[in-house]
Amino acid sequence: MTDAFTLQNMLDSMVKKGWRITEQRRRLAELFAKSEGYLSPKDVYEYLREDYPGVSFDTVYRNLRLLSEMGVLEQFYFLESGLKFKANCTTHHHHHLICVNCEKTVTFDYCPMWNVQGLPGNFDIVNHRFEIYGICEECKTEELS
Secondary structure (H helix, E strand, C coil): CCCEEEEEHHHHEEEEEEECCCHHHHHHHHHHHCCCCCCHHHHHHHHHHHHCCCHHHHHHHHHHHHHHCCCCCCEEEEEEEEEEEEEEEECCCEEEECCCCCCCCEEECHHHHHCCCHHHHHCCCCCCEEEECCCCCCHHHHHHH
């Protein structure tokens, strides 16, 4: 996961946005910096609750949303398991192919926005999401055996 935000990248982004680096926020950043997969808000809540029994789910969710808005985390919606987060990739603009069975993610270096011209209503794009959900080669092989 060499192209994802490191712990220091995450903490630096928080400081640039004026956040105080509390021990809970540091632990949140540590969790995503070391995690290779997706984490649901419930996963994060349960992880933080081990050391901070008084932490609320709302606080965890709010911090996840804010970290996503500042570009530190990416959020994905899985049909079966709902909203999940992972550390944002930092090397280049790309999109993802996501397996609906195992949640494996493959980088997809095509962006449909490259060809968009003349949007109606003088619309200015400030952000976009493009994900393709399907079944990866490994899962297809398992289904056939």
